[in-house]
Amino acid sequence: MIQNDVLMTIPNATGCYLYYNKDNQIIYVGKAKNIFKRVSSYFKGVHNYKTTKLVREIEKIDYIVVANENEALLLEENLIKKYKPRYNILLADDKKYPYVVIEKKDGDFYYRYIRNYNKLYYRSYGPFPDGSKAREIFYLLERVYPLKRCKLKNQKNPCTYYQLGLCSGACFKEVDEGFYTYNINKADNFFKGNNDDFKIQLTKKMQIAANNLNFEEANYYKSIINSLPGITTKQSVQILDIEKNYDFVTCYSDDKYISIIVLFYQFGVLIYKESFVTELNLESNKDVIFNYLGQLYKRNKKPDLLFVDNDLNISDNKIAGIEVGHTDTKELQQIMNLGRENAIEGINHRYQQEMYTSGKDVLEELKSIAQLKKIPYHIEVFDIANIGDNFVTGGIVVFKNGQPSFSDFRRYNIDIPERDDISRMVYIVKRRYQDLRFIKNAIPDLIIVDGGVGQVNGALKVLKELNLEIDVIGLVKDDKHKTDHIYHPVLKNITLKKDSQLYKKLAMFQDKVHNFSISHYRKRQINSIKSDPLENIKGIGKKTIQKLRESYPNNDSLKNVNIDKLNEIVKNQKLSEKIIKYINK
Structure with missing residues (x-):
């Protein structure tokens, strides 16, 4: 130590x-x-x-x-x-994205396909998700909006590229700068999603090739025309300022993984999504994001502005040397919501990958060991979170094919006369399925409750009342609050090997539902502390309380207030009397 x-x-x-x-x-x-x-x-x-x-x-x-x-x-x-320390998260590798750039050299302009990005290029388009797509766009631009292609200069005769209409001809003549400006503007428009002219030019080339009986080349142009919407398409979400490049970053984490999403916008168009999912370790979400972005932008193009999800509570004005923008418009929030959905999907996909490697075998083992009617591809796990009788919360997490189905997670505030965990479990099981039973494919293959004989029998009683046949088992914890064994209504206690995949999967289920329900319990507890005591008065609204607090910041300052003075703010005689009565009481 x-x-x-x-x-x-x-x-x-x-x-x-x-x-x-x-x-x-x-x-x-x-x-x-x-x-x-x-x-x-x-x-x-x-x-x-x-x-x-x-x-x-x-x-x-x-x-x-x-x-x-x-x-x-x-x-x-x-x-x-x-x-490679074992407690560190290994972040992004030395990934260098592909770009299509325009280089200005000796007064002429060239297209280049590169991975070593340099901000000194005259124009840069990208990053792109993979080299093949970037190369395809690179070759198309050279054919449709040609710049200088060859390296020759001061030649008597034009190069072959010029004779094929694929070069500016700067190898043998002076090229008017307007030629370059025209084609570069056309390239800009292409990446802005305005590809009508691009399609017209390709169609012309297809017809010329067909007239020359060069059907292979004509077919190539035809295939490109048909794939244009997939190469560059206007997005449903547009950023108004199309002259700047914006990137958006957000993340989502559960108790095991963190998923980071970066959306790259160029000319107001989404051109690429970068997704990174890793196991959580010691670093906070903020530290992971800062480290990841630092590595990402060290080797790749930096945007004009970097927008960060407000939910991350990052107040820094700059990250990785990039100015941080604010998502203060509906359009920008819409894009951030898109990133958040992708971050959630990133973790879903990771669990799906785990399921494909070991999940199905685990579910089959669970069916066998617990003698279930069928393989439990759809599992719902229940837990109660409380300390005493205040803010009692019921949590339900749902797993489909062994992975969390976040959109199906539910929490219930439990406010019933009964004060025992079994009654509370009965309450949330009934709330969950009394309406769900009428929806097709909504009923799970297996219900897992946090607890033993009492909770399992309580759940089975509810299901019988609702005329539902669903397998139910309980997960019993030891005195250290760790998953210990399965309780089965017929087989009774089923002991598991602590190093088995089945035990690890069930422990993960139990931990996830516990964390999910306890987080809401704590939120309710904190909100109750933050709430104003005046909210206990029936008929008083938050706006009235806010006005009162401007003149009377605490209850002590209200104790000796004159009712007429109070009523100047409240403007309701009966409510003013209630407030004075409450304060004096």
Whole structure:
């Protein structure tokens, strides 16, 4: 365990810190504006399981001081790549996207297909999702809106490209700058989604090829014309300022993964979506996003503005050296919503991949071991969150094909006279299925309740009343609040091997429903603390309370107020009397 005297040797400086275990292996690398404050925070207060486990393994601390946060980011990235510490998230690889650019050289203009992006190019289009599409666009632009193609200069005769109509002819003559301006503007319009002229030019080339009996080339142009909508298409969501490049970043995380989405907009058109999903570790969502974007834009084109999801609560004016914009219009929010949906889908897809590798076998094993009627491709898991009798919350998480179906998750506020968990479980099971039973394909193959014999029998009683036949099992926890065994209404207690895939899957189910329901319970608890006591008065609205608080910020200031003075604000004699009565009481 690290002693305080070791911590006191760490400087208040910007840089990176390295944690070593007893075998002198680097197990974690981090960066910080103030290394001392960041490192000290690991050894103070209460942390989550992973952080606590890390701290217990730390035997030595080292650090490297640098000049600024940008250098710290770069150093952290290099150290993680070099040592691959097991507690670090391995972020983006050295991905360099393909671009189509226009280069100006010696007064002439050329199309180039590149991956090593440089902001000095005259024009740049991209990034593109893969090389094949970018190359196809590159070849098409050379054919339809030609610039200079060959490297020749001051020739007596034109090059072959010029004779085929694929070059400006700068190899043997002076080219009017208007020729380049015209074709570059046409290329701009193509990427803005205005491809009508592009289609006309391709059609002409197709007809010429057909007239020359070059049917293979004619067929090539025909296939390109038919695929134009897939190459560049106007989006349903447009950004008004089409002269700037905007990127949008958002993320979604659950208790296992974080999914980051970056949407690249060029000329007001969505040209590419970058998706990154990784397992959560020690870093906060903000740290993961900052590290990821720092690596992403170090090797690729930076936008004019970077829009960040408001839900991430990031107040920085710049990220990776890019100015951060504000999604303060309906159109920008619409785009951010699109990114958020894709982030959720990214995690869904990861769980789907897990299901394909091990999920189906696990579901078949569950069917066998619990003697279910069929393989439980649709599972619904129930949990109750409460401390005492206040803000009792019921949570339901749904798994389809072994992966979470987030849109089907539900929470219920439980306000019933009965104060026991079995009655509360009965309540939410009944609420869940009393209407759902009439909807086709809505009933699950298996219900899993958090609890044992009481909760399972309670759920079965409700299902019998609703005339539903659904298998029900319970997951029982040990005294450390960890999944211990299955309770089955007929087989009773079913013990599982803790290292089995089935145990891990069921434990994940139980953890997810618990986290889902407890988060809503805590939110209700916090909101109750934040709420104004005056809200307990029947008939008073939030606007009236807000007006009152401008003159009387707390209840003590209201105690001796004159009713006529109070009524000047409330403008309701009976309500004013209620307020005075409530305050004095």
